[in-house]
Amino acid sequence: VNPIYDRMGTTIFQAMNDLARQHDAINLGQGFPDDNGPQDLRQAAADALMNGWNQYPPMTGIPEVRQALARHEKRFYGLDLDWTAETLITSGATEALICAILSLIDTGDEVVMFQPMYDAYVPMVQRAGGVPRIVTLRPPQWTLNRDDLARAFGPKTKAVILNNPLNPTGKVFSPAELALIAEFVEASDAYVISDEVYEHLVYDGLRHVPFNTLPGMFERTVKISSAGKMFSLTGWKIGLITGQADLLAPVIKAHQFLTFTTPPNLQAAVAVGLDKEDGYFDGLAQRMQAGRDHLVAGFRRMGIATHDCAGTYFVNIDIGSTGFNGDDVAFCRHLTEEARVTAIPVSAFCHETPITDTARFCFCKSTATLDAALDRMERHF
Ligand code: PMP
Ligand code: GLN
Secondary structure: OOOOOOOOOOOHHHHHHHHHHHOOOEEOOOOOOOOOOOHHHHHHHHHHHHOOOOOOOOOOOOHHHHHHHHHHHHHHHOOOOOHHHHEEEEOHHHHHHHHHHHHHOOOOOEEEEEEOOOOOHHHHHHHOOOEEEEEEOOOOOOOOOHHHHHHHOOOOEEEEEEEOOEOOOOEOOOHHHHHHHHHHHHHHOOEEEEEOOOOOOEOOOOOOOOHHHOOOOHHHEEEEEEHHHHOOOHHHOOEEEEOOHHHHHHHHHHHHHHOOOOOHHHHHHHHHHHOOOHHHHHHHHHHHHHHHHHHHHHHHHOOOOEOOOOEOOEEEEEHHHHOOOOOHHHHHHHHHHHHOEEOEEHHHHOOOOOOOOEEEEEOOOOHHHHHHHHHHHHHHO
16 A cells, blocks of 8 residues: 555644534634624625636736735835735735745755744645754743754754744744844845734734844845734635745745635735725734733733733743643643633644643633633633
């Protein structure tokens, strides 16, 4: 019998969603808002659907959304992009990631990655033949350490996968940390796949710094964003890539054989979204920050310690502070079965020497949902 290489595990999101469903738990695991997203964007998508955008659109994305993406990068970050060669629209940030990985990583190439990290990175890198070199960030502050970085970089370093703001930790890398990474990138002549899907979800008055705005980094960086996160429409799966033309050319080649195109009506609506006024983006961050504050305050009332969080949809708790005796996987199972609230064990976001005392909770939910989850946990602990 020909062997089947079933090397990829089941994603933690599938596993926890199933468990949550079985126990009718409030699901603060997988990150998605529990509202329907902006009405004007949904209307724009419906209009585009009814008025003709239903056949294959251009391979690299419809001009309207690519131009709007270039305007977005100019407005927020002062970058001047040639939309015809330096933008690409994909089917989600997920496709953007695999396009970038397949075009930049070859067999034996080492890839520096920061854990805990989004669970798709390692399987994608390994299937491309790459070798993960892991830098671990530790709670409660998730600070980046120069010595750890120096140990991860080497003569075979081909690329870095950076996720800023960082899922699952909620960490926003400081300008000094970004400069430190850039120093090593420059010295190793490496590339950066910069997953910035949470670029507009940054709190406490902090400002998002795209990695490609650091000196010398534009030519080395493939920046990836997601309309799903920008517009609270996670099911839409529209990925937004920007990068210098020569670097983007092979990424576009990967895209042509993966999906070739992305639903045009959704692209048309995202074009409208990217031109939304600053107030929309500020309001989004304010609402998410309020969700974070609400959930953190609830944990504090219960005496549960939370780790630093300045961005994303997620905040993490120290499991030890709940009095639970066991690791994160046991805790998340117990919480789902007994308190009927679902969280994600952070070890699932680790590749080696996992962090096993931390659980991730999603706060991009209505106050009513967060209160109901807090109420269940308060009764339980
Ligand atoms: N990267 C990170 C860090 C994410 O959290 C997500 C959301 N699942 C993605 C990529 C994928 O985004 P998309 O849904 O646009 O494929
Ligand atoms: N980004 C979301 C999360 O981390 C969704 C992940 C997924 O559905 N694969 O929860």
